[in-house]
Amino acid sequence: xxxxxxxxxxxxxxxxxxxxxxxLAGATLGTLxxxxxxxxxxxxxxxxxxxxxxxxxxxxxxMLTGIYYGAHHAGSTTAIMLNMPGEPxxxxxxxxxxxxxxxxxxxxxLFISAIGSFFAGCVCVxxxxxxxxxxxxxxxxxxxxxxxxxxxxxxxxxxxxxxxSLISTLGMALLGLLLxxxxxxxxxxxxxFSFGIDQLADRLDFVAVAVGLFAIAEIAHRxxxxxxxxxxxxxxxxxxxxxxxxxxxxxxILRGTTLGAxxxxxxxxxxxxxxxxxxxxEKRLAKDPSRFGNGAIEGVAGPESANNAAAFTHFIPxxxxxxxxxxxxxxxxxxxxxxxxxxxxxxLTEHPDLFWGLVASMWIGNLMLLVLNLPLVGxxxxxxxxxxxxxxxxxxxxxxxxVYSMGNSAFDVGLAAAIGCLGYGMRLIxxxxxxxxxxxxxxxxxxxxxxxxxxxxxxxxxxxxTRPISLSILLLTVxxxxxxxxxxxxxxx
Amino acid sequence: MAxxxxxxVTRFFCTLLVLAFLPWMAAQAANFPERTVRLVVGIxxxxxxxxxxxxxxxxxxxxxxxxxxxxxxxxxxxxxASNTVAHAAPDGHTLxxxxxxxxxxxxxxxxxxxxEKSFAPITTLGQTPELLIVNPATLPVNSLAELIALARAKxxxxxxxxxxxSSPTYMITKLMMKATGIEMVNVSYHGMGPAxxxxxxxxxxxxFGAASDSAEHIKSGKLRAIAVSTAKRTPQMPDVPSVAEAxxxxxxxxxxxxxxxxxxGTPPAVIAKLHDDVVAVLADPAIAKRLQxxxxxxxxxxxxxxxxxxxADLAKWAEIYKDFKTQ
Numbered sequence: 001x002x003x004x005x006x007x008x009x010x011x012x013x014x015x016x017x018x019x020x021x022x023x024l025a026g027a028t029l030g031t032l033x034x035x036x037x038x039x040x041x042x043x044x045x046x047x048x049x050x051x052x053x054x055x056x057x058x059x060x061x062x063m064l065t066g067i068y069y070g071a072h073h074a075g076s077t078t079a080i081m082l083n084m085p086g087e088p089x090x091x092x093x094x095x096x097x098x099x100x101x102x103x104x105x106x107x108x109x110l111f112i113s114a115i116g117s118f119f120a121g122c123v124c125v126x127x128x129x130x131x132x133x134x135x136x137x138x139x140x141x142x143x144x145x146x147x148x149x150x151x152x153x154x155x156x157x158x159x160x161x162x163x164x165s166l167i168s169t170l171g172m173a174l175l176g177l178l179l180x181x182x183x184x185x186x187x188x189x190x191x192x193f194s195f196g197i198d199q200l201a202d203r204l205d206f207v208a209v210a211v212g213l214f215a216i217a218e219i220a221h222r223x224x225x226x227x228x229x230x231x232x233x234x235x236x237x238x239x240x241x242x243x244x245x246x247x248x249x250x251x252x253i254l255r256g257t258t259l260g261a262x263x264x265x266x267x268x269x270x271x272x273x274x275x276x277x278x279x280x281x282e283k284r285l286a287k288d289p290s291r292f293g294n295g296a297i298e299g300v301a302g303p304e305s306a307n308n309a310a311a312f313t314h315f316i317p318x319x320x321x322x323x324x325x326x327x328x329x330x331x332x333x334x335x336x337x338x339x340x341x342x343x344x345x346x347x348l349t350e351h352p353d354l355f356w357g358l359v360a361s362m363w364i365g366n367l368m369l370l371v372l373n374l375p376l377v378g379x380x381x382x383x384x385x386x387x388x389x390x391x392x393x394x395x396x397x398x399x400x401x402x403v404y405s406m407g408n409s410a411f412d413v414g415l416a417a418a419i420g421c422l423g424y425g426m427r428l429i430x431x432x433x434x435x436x437x438x439x440x441x442x443x444x445x446x447x448x449x450x451x452x453x454x455x456x457x458x459x460x461x462x463x464x465x466t467r468p469i470s471l472s473i474l475l476l477t478v479x480x481x482x483x484x485x486x487x488x489x490x491x492x493x
Numbered sequence: 494m495a496x497x498x499x500x501x502v503t504r505f506f507c508t509l510l511v512l513a514f515l516p517w518m519a520a521q522a523a524n525f526p527e528r529t530v531r532l533v534v535g536i537x538x539x540x541x542x543x544x545x546x547x548x549x550x551x552x553x554x555x556x557x558x559x560x561x562x563x564x565x566x567x568x569x570x571x572x573x574a575s576n577t578v579a580h581a582a583p584d585g586h587t588l589x590x591x592x593x594x595x596x597x598x599x600x601x602x603x604x605x606x607x608x609e610k611s612f613a614p615i616t617t618l619g620q621t622p623e624l625l626i627v628n629p630a631t632l633p634v635n636s637l638a639e640l641i642a643l644a645r646a647k648x649x650x651x652x653x654x655x656x657x658x659s660s661p662t663y664m665i666t667k668l669m670m671k672a673t674g675i676e677m678v679n680v681s682y683h684g685m686g687p688a689x690x691x692x693x694x695x696x697x698x699x700x701f702g703a704a705s706d707s708a709e710h711i712k713s714g715k716l717r718a719i720a721v722s723t724a725k726r727t728p729q730m731p732d733v734p735s736v737a738e739a740x741x742x743x744x745x746x747x748x749x750x751x752x753x754x755x756x757x758g759t760p761p762a763v764i765a766k767l768h769d770d771v772v773a774v775l776a777d778p779a780i781a782k783r784l785q786x787x788x789x790x791x792x793x794x795x796x797x798x799x800x801x802x803x804x805a806d807l808a809k810w811a812e813i814y815k816d817f818k819t820q
Contacts, residue, residue, distance in 0.1 A: 046538045046565075050551050053783075140694035184570075186681040189601065189658035198576065198605075201569040267690060321693065322709055323686045330539035330686070337705060338544050340786040344709025407537075407567040448683070455680055456652060456696060 003130070010356030014364055019062055019357070022055075026063040027365045030070020031372060034077070037084045037215045037395055038402025040207065041071040045331045046405075057339040058354050062361040064332050065315075069121065069362065072271060072311040073369045076113045076304050080106055081383045084218050084395070088210040089271035089307050091434060092279045096292060096299030106381055107239035109300050112249050114373045116305040120257040121366035124312035127261055128319070129359045133345065135313075136320035139265045144453040145464050147268070149473040151446040154273055154438075156477050157280040168431045176439020179204055180447075187451055199411040208412040209440060211399045212419025213433040219392050220424040239377050245297045252282050252302035259302075260309025267317050267325035268445055271310040276438060278306035284483075312362070319343050319355065525585055525763050529560045533578050534590045535571030541621055541703065541787045545751055546590050548784060549618070552774040570594050570659050572604050579606035583613070583758035585767055590618070593661040593749050596806040600814045601659055608807060612754040614799035615767050618775065619784070619791040620748040622727040623665055623701040625720040625736065626711065632698035637720045637739035640699070644675035651677040654688035654697035662688075662701045665722050665747045667813055672742045692716065703749070704729045705788025722747050727790070750806075751789070752799055764796055 013019060029048075033039040044067050052060035075087030080097035093113065100109040127135070142150075155173065183203040184191045194200035241249070256278040263274035282302040283292045292299050314325045322344040324330035336343060347355050383391070403416045423433050457463035464470050532550050536542045543565065550561040566574040571594045581587035589612070599608045606612075627634055632651065634640045644651055655663035658681060670677060680697050682688040689706055691697045693715060701722060708729075710716040720736045721727050724746035737745040753771060755764060772793045774780060781791045794802070 042538070049538070050547055053548075053551065140690065143691070143694055143696045184657075184659070186657040186683060191602065198569045198573050201572075202567065267687065317690075321690070322706065323690050324539070327537065327539070330537075334539040334544055334787075337787050338548070338783060340783070342705060342709050342786075345713045345715070346709055408564050409566065409568070409573070452680060452696075455678070 006352065006356045007129070007360065009352065010358075010360030013058060013353055013357035014062065014360035019059055019361060020364070022059045022063040023066050023361050023365045024368055026066020027070040027368050027372065030067040030072075031074040031369065033067070034071035034074030034086050036398045036402070037078055037086050038207070038211050038399035040087060040402055040406075041068050041328050042331065043402060043405045044071075045328065045335075049331070049335055052335050053338065057336060057341050057351075058357045060335055060339065061332070061354065061358055062365075064335055065358065065362065066365050068328050068332065069308070069311055069365060070369060072308055073114075073117045073121075073373070075307075076117075076300075077110065077380050078383075080109045080113070080300070081380055082218070082391075082395075084215045085210070088206065088437070089275060089311070090304075091210070091214065091272065091437065092275040092303040092307075093300055094214070095279065095434075096294070096296045099293065099295035100297070100300065103295050105245075105295065105297075107377055108241035108245050108297065110377045110380060111239065111241050111374070112245065112297060112301050113304040114370055114377070116249070116253045116256065116301045117308040118366055118370045119253055120260060120305040120307075120309040121312055121369075122363065123257050124261050124264070124309045125359055125362045125366065127313060128315055128362075129356075132316050132320045133348070135265050135316050139267075139317060140321075142266055142469065144449045144456060145467050145470040146473065147266075147449040148446060148453055149464060149470040149477070150266075150269070151442050151449070153473050153477045153480070154277060154442055155446075156480055157277055165430075169435050172426070172431050172433065173435035173439040176436040176441075177443035177446075178439075179209075179436070180440045180443030183444075186448065187455075197411075199409060199415075203444060204440065205403070205406055205409075205412045205415065206441065207406050208403045208416040209419050210437060211403050212416040213423040213437060215395060215399050216416060216420025217423025217427060217433065219396065220420060221427050222388065222392075224424075239381070241297070248297050249301035252278075252298040253305045255281060255285075256302035256305030256307075257309045260306030260311075261313045263306070264310030264313030264325070265316050267323060269310075270314055270326055271307045272438075272441060274310040275303035275307040276434075278302040319347055319358075320345060525766055526557055526559045528586060529562060530554075530557070530585070531562055531564050531587045532590060533564045533566055533574045533587065535566060535568075535574030535594070536592070537567045538565055541705070541749075541789050542590065542592055542751065544787045545618060545784060545789055548780060549590075549771065549774060552777075552780060553770060556770055556774065570598050570601075572598050572606075575608075575611075576605050578754065578756055579611035581756050583756040583760075585755055585759050585763035587756065588615070588767070589754045590751065591754060592751050593664075593806075594659070595752075596803060597659060597661065597664060597810055599807065600810050609800070609803060611757050613757050613759045613764055614796045614803060615753040615755060615764060616771055616793045616796065617799050617802065618751040618753055618771075618793065619789050620723070620750045621703045621705070621788045622729070622748050622790065623662060623722040624704050624707060624711075624718045624730065624733065625669075625699065625701055625722065626692065626707050626716045626718050627699040628692050628695055628697075628715070629717045630715075631695045634719065635717070637734070637736065640719060641673050641675055641740060644677055648676040649678060651699065652680050652697040653677050654680050654682055654691050654700035656685050656688060657681045657683070661747075661749050664810060664813060665701050668747050669722075669736060669740070669742075669745070671813065671816065672745060673740055703788040705786070729785070729788070729790075747809075750802075752803075768796055 029044055033041055033044045045064050071087055075090030076093040078084050078086040079090045079093035080101050083094050083098040085091040097109045182193045182200055184201055191201050259278050260274040263269050282298045283289050317323045317325050318329045318333055322342055324333045400413050403412050426433055453463055532546055534546045546563045550563045554561040566577055578587055578589035598604055653666050685702055688700055692700055707716055711718050718733045720739045721733050722736055724737055726735055775791045775793055
């Protein structure tokens, strides 16, 4: 009953004409930066930040969060249409979304990803509303040993992404792990592998690497193969998914949402990792895993729901503990604090209008995105009709702006170009780039948490086995390994 | 003799030259700024430093009628930003907002600028006092004296969280450990946010952290503030004693501070105008209040005082680093 009362309060705030407008503005802007590879919500939020000083706190929060989830919602569009993720977290959608587009099922892929995002969004907003404080304190029991174990599990799961050869997949993941060691080591302050270049004293910029590997390399690859520069397939029969496609997507959407919601609560992990995990899970559960990589609708539905679910539950640590789970969350937190509101355990009692107004606006924003995106499906399809000689230079420009804006650093643009060359070379010899990016993200988290766990146990490795959560994750990892090895062992006999 | 006369003549013409340029120099200050001003920050958007920069930039562009753009040049603990400004044109149109890292990094690794000679100080902007907070569930102490007694009884058992070995919080903890002769173990995190999670979860038992980040948790009783790192108590938490008084270490004073610099060689008249305008903006109580929400206490001084402060701070950290090397 109290929930209904609170929701009524929230909707009362979110449905004022001004707040609806801010919500729409945020969601639209988010869609825009989400669709364009390279441009990201961090850029849009930073630019709008000074404007929000003059707004009421709730309106500012509604608009800024709109940008954030709008971008996550829309990142899959270019992944499906052009094989370039609009946001790094939509990378997984390329695997099957783009092959679907090549088969003329782009409309279905876009439709399912919009529905999946919407469903995940609705469920997770409900989770935020009902369980925020409980989940936030539960996440606190997830410490260094648990993080280390979870990363090991994720790395093992990557190997199931191998489409052609396990060796090249693992090799690329390893290369990513190695690249992840570049930069200063937080335990000792020593700067590793920077070769005296100041810009390498921190880690390789993640956005620069993602843009290089996926946008620049993809463009180079297309230009290199003349038959692919012509439009692949414009015979789009129907924008709607077939009944079979629809029913095949239901369970992956449910599973993706659950997975994403769980991952999103943990600061540091989140949308990218959860979408990979969802993809691996769907592939493992599929009756015919060989369909994956060739346009399996489950490979779009699951990861896209996971991505959006995680994007929403990322708010939980921020709202209930005052701790940002990622760079974008840190910005939104900053915007709130400058208004004199410190999110934390008391937010529900001290600022109920803000909390419930936000929750309601997320629901409304989600609906707006669905309404915005479904009619747009027809327009996005026409993206393929734009001649590549116009489309590609435009995308490259946006990529450069996006990469440059992260640290106002020309070095990063050069880095993206260099990584682009590497990515092109990798495509030529058939090495998948996705495991590299995942290795780059997970490597530093693994190293940091492994060393931290051992530091806290004063060097005793049994810390991973004596803590129940860490132990169960490790047992699960062993279980997956055995599952992997079984068919191969049987085949040998 | 001829030499001396020549000298005199040279001096005369030099003086004339300077006199001839005086109106121009004055005009330079009067016309300043003539175009967009860049305020370079070595830290990513989000957090107190960025907030100060953005509030300052917004107000200064209102005052000057020229755009003031915040440019976040991240990397190398702020050294990339410092380097950019050290080698920018010394005309006041490129400014640098620095924090404690500015005096730490030259002690840690080779940098391509001189923290004193490459810059012209304008003013300090303020400070964020660091609270010494403990998690009472894992470290049931009520005062700094109790913490010190416990750490002495069981050396090397208490974990403290920091934002890495090159962060101000690490240096402040080291400074306190040196002054009290206690031994604790550092656990590094990427930023103070994750460190706060670790403190709440019990992974570390204590840390120094900004009041704004932990205030809510202190209010709810999950965390306990037992001291503040500044020389005097902070108005944000008047009940919390300073480290100096609680542990009887006279002169203990270490906070995260913020200041504004221009490249060395910027005309003194421009520095004076920058100083006056920035001080005037920060004197506005509404601005001070807004910044206090981020845990930031406004504090300004003269260019000469700021210069002397940088000199002393460099020396303070050099002392601590000397200890590291001999260890």
